[in-house]
Amino acid sequence: MIKNELLKGIHHAAIICSDYEKSKSFYHQVLGLPIIAEHYRKERDSYKLDLQLPDGCQLEIFSFTNSPPRPSYPEARGLRHLAFSVENIEEVVTYLKSKDIDVEEVRLDEYTGKHYTFFSDPDNLPLELYQK
Known part of the structure; x- marks a missing residue:
């Protein structure tokens, strides 16, 4: 323990x-x-x-x-994704899209009531934005 x-x-x-x-x-x-x-x-x-x-x-x-590629996205065994906390998710999404980065639709966490979304790094590793 x-x-x-x-x-x-x-x-x-x-x-x-x-x-x-x-x-x-x-x-x-x-x-x-x-x-x-x-x-x-x-x-x-x-x-x-x-x-x-x-x-x-x-x-x-x-x-x-x-180095070998990731076997699948995002349910491969190991680290599922890396989440970054943000103050204003819409502002960050707008910024990322202005840099030609695909960002998924913003969702609402049914348990916490917080907004979140996913995007990928250059190796297609899953990254999350989670509004504080």
Whole structure:
């Protein structure tokens, strides 16, 4: 059993991408996440990019040569999606659409009464917007 006081929150989530520069541009330029650190690991021919979220959490972007694709969307075993909290979901949806990013229709969570929607990153990984 894990006690609530042992875990303080999520430190980071990690994503393996197929095109490092495209993913870096998407998360840094389009979504506006500041870069904390960027490293090229020659022995792995791999990049590691650390990005900062406003709440202190981090997003790590990795590139690996010949990494296998995700088996299905979004019900593959493993991480189902990554959700970002937003103040105004309609404003963020409008912004993403202005960047030619497809965004699903905004839905209402029947249990919390909060609005949410999904979109994808350059590797078709499922991302969610969830209004606070």
